[in-house]
Amino acid sequence: MIMLAILLMTVLVFTSRYLFLEPKLPLRLGTRTQKVLNYASPAVLTAIWAPIVFIPDGELSVNVQNPFLLAAVLAALIAYFT
Secondary structure, three states: OHHHHHHHHHHHHHHHHHHHHOOOOOOOOOHHHHHHHOOHHHHHHHHHHHHHHHOOOOOOOOOOOOHHHHHHHHHHHHHHHO
């Protein structure tokens, strides 16, 4: 059963990527869809890091004793200035 699930997920991922990457297929996304998809990566990354930074022990922690928050601020500053 697990192998079947893995195989089906593999087929699904391959097919969905193949449809948009194969240049011979006439399938193209509209410009509005492409603009909306530009926000998908930042949204997913924010959904991953925000709970780690702001809720490290299961409760909201927005103070200078939060090492995750300090590291996130430092990383944002480094990213901004480089």
